Amino acid sequence: MFFAHPVRFLMGAVQMTGLPPDDLPEVAFAGRSNVGKSSLINAVTGRTHLARASTAPGRTREINFFVCDEQLRLVDLPGYGFAKVSRGEKNKFQNLGRAYLRGRPNLKRAYLLIDSRHGLKDVDLEAMEAFDLAAVSYQIVLTKTDKLNARDVAQVTAETLRKIQKRPAAFPRVVATSSEKGTGIPELRAEILEACAI
Numbered sequence: 001m002f003f004a005h006p007v008r009f010l011m012g013a014v015q016m017t018g019l020p021p022d023d024l025p026e027v028a029f030a031g032r033s034n035v036g037k038s039s040l041i042n043a044v045t046g047r048t049h050l051a052r053a054s055t056a057p058g059r060t061r062e063i064n065f066f067v068c069d070e071q072l073r074l075v076d077l078p079g080y081g082f083a084k085v086s087r088g089e090k091n092k093f094q095n096l097g098r099a100y101l102r103g104r105p106n107l108k109r110a111y112l113l114i115d116s117r118h119g120l121k122d123v124d125l126e127a128m129e130a131f132d133l134a135a136v137s138y139q140i141v142l143t144k145t146d147k148l149n150a151r152d153v154a155q156v157t158a159e160t161l162r163k164i165q166k167r168p169a170a171f172p173r174v175v176a177t178s179s180e181k182g183t184g185i186p187e188l189r190a191e192i193l194e195a196c197a198i
Contacts, residue, residue, distance in 0.1 A: 002198065003189055005069035007045045012062040016099050020065055022106040025196035026073040030097065030127060031113030033079035036143040039179035040113060041066065041074055044189055051076055063100055072196045075100070075107075080123060101134040109137045109171065109195040111188075116142040116156050116176065120163055132169045137195075139171035140164060141188060146178035 013019050029037050038051035050066060064076040077097040101110065112127060114120060131138040140160055145153045157174050164170040175191060177184035 002071075002193060003045050003068060007047060007050060007066060007068045009050065010065040010067045010073065012064045013096075014062045015096065016103065019063070019100070019104075020073070022104060024067070024071065024073050024106065025108045025198075026065075026075050026104065026106050027108055027192050027195060028075040028077050028100070028110045029113060030077045030110055030138075031079060031143075032115070032121070032123060035079070035113045035115050036179055037076055037079065037113055040141070040143060040177065040188075041076060043177070043179040043182065043185050044074070044192070063096060071198060072192075074192075077101075077110075080127065098130055098134070101130060101136050107136060108197075109139060109192075111141045112138050113141050113143050114160065116145045116153060117147055119156050120160060128164070128167055128170070132167055135169055137169055137171055139191065140174045141184075142174060142176040144178060144180075145176045145183055146181045 010020060029041060031037055041051040042048060045066070045068065051064070061078055063078070066074040066076070068074065077100065101107070110131060112124065112131070114124060128138070142153070142156060142160065148156070153176050157176050160174050161172070165172070173191070175184050175188050177188055
């Protein structure tokens with residue numbers, strides 16, 4: 001019921017000095033460009049157009065903040081992997097995401113989104129290294145599971161769980177979701193509220 005309460009876009013920040021005060025618990029969503037971050041945020045909040053999904057990968061170049069019932073913030077971090085921009089520009093907004101992870105005391109958990117059709121890629125392992133280094137608790141969320149059959153979803157979930165077992169900051173549960181069908185969304189909402197002690 002929590003996510004039926006008012007949810008609004010708060011702001012987009014392009015540098016650390018522009019972040020909102022750290023007075024509310026936050027959870028952050030990270031992942032490769034085109035992994036379905038905007039769609040997942042919309043599904044979690046039960047909104048259609050809260051986070052803007054784009055057909056062009058790598059469009060999120062700032063940190064976007066959404067406030068839920070004035071009690072917690074969902075944070076959309078810049079995607080990585082596919083953005084068609086110069087390397088310097090790409091480093092700039094990816095470094096912004098890393099700086100946020102390192103310097104945000106009210107960050108309760110990060111959710112690393114992985115396309116269930118492709119599983120963990122090398123570029124995702126780099127993101128996991130960044131989480132481990134920043135000592136930020138992160139949980140893997142598989143997206144687009146409606147594109148697979150149930151057996152394949154179970155297999156990629158088990159495989160992902162096995163790969164993160166020895167990672168110091170990885171949360172030992174994997175959530176398999178489909179924004180399209182709503183699969184796994186109630187479970188993810190419960191994880192978020194638990195992480196934020198709401």
